[in-house]
Structure formats: structure tokens, C-alpha cells
Amino acid sequence: MTRLRPRFVHVSRRRRAPFSFFYFFAASFKVHELRRKSKGDLLNQLKELKTELAALRVAKVTGGAPNKLSKIKVVRLSIAQVLTVIRQNQLKNLREAYAGKKYLPLDLRPKKTRAIRRRLTLSELSSKTAKQAKKDAYFPMRKYAIKA
Numbered sequence: 001m002t003r004l005r006p007r008f009v010h011v012s013r014r015r016r017a018p019f020s021f022f023y024f025f026a027a028s029f030k031v032h033e034l035r036r037k038s039k040g041d042l043l044n045q046l047k048e049l050k051t052e053l054a055a056l057r058v059a060k061v062t063g064g065a066p067n068k069l070s071k072i073k074v075v076r077l078s079i080a081q082v083l084t085v086i087r088q089n090q091l092k093n094l095r096e097a098y099a100g101k102k103y104l105p106l107d108l109r110p111k112k113t114r115a116i117r118r119r120l121t122l123s124e125l126s127s128k129t130a131k132q133a134k135k136d137a138y139f140p141m142r143k144y145a146i147k148a
Contacts, residue, residue, distance in 0.1 A: 029078070034085045042089075046082045049075055 034042065053075045059068045091108070098104050128136070 031081055031085065034082060035089075039086065039089065042082055042086050046079065046086075049079045049082065053079065 029045075034045075037045070053072065056064075056068055056072045056075060059065070060072065094105065094108060098108060
């Protein structure tokens, strides 16, 4: 059985502000700094962040300080940023490798929609069969001259 809330209680549906107090102290890097780092450095940083997250989770289970609990969110965000930069660098290198090639890997092709991907290209739309080309040559559009 669910409990009903009284009517006079107002419940705010607004989300919390995107930046909390701890964002300014825990995040020690910015994304533009990450982009300058090599892949090895990024992987090392990812490893450090994951060990830090594991330690924070242990602290959460054992009843750690509240500032450690609030730092979990920041560390997870940092892990996501590092992984995003790694992926973007990977895609950039792949695009350079496949530039000018006839076929691209599926994840480098434009997504669009299934119907758009399957429809005929402009050259296929404008091309004619041999039979149609002969008909057009033998029976051209008639030209009429109107007497003024």
C-alpha cells in the first residue's frame, strides 16, 4: 500500500544546480588539458581515478566522512571525461587513417536514419537504363513553334 502525500505539501521538481561546492576542489584537471596528454598518460590517470573511486566506495561502506561520499560523483565524472577524450582521440586517428578510402568503418559513417542510409544516391537517381537511353534518343521531346 502506498502512502499518499497531503495536498498542501509542495514538492519541487527542479533539479539541483549542476555545480556543487566540491566540483571546485576535487576536479584537478580540465578537458582541454586532457586533450594535450598522450594516450599513456590518459590511461595512467584513468587507473588512478579508478583506484580512488574504489577507495571512496570502501569508505562509503565503512561509513566514511561526508566529504568523501560527495567526492564519488566528481571522480565518476572525471573518469567519464578521460574515457571520452580517449575515444575522441581514437576516432580522430581513425578518420585520418581512412581519409580518401572508398569504404569507412561503420562507426565512422554518418548515422542519419535507416531510410536515408538505404535510399538511392543522386547519381543512382539520375542514371538511366540502356533501354530508356535508347528511347530518349530515338524519340526526343517534340519542339513546337507557335506562329505569332
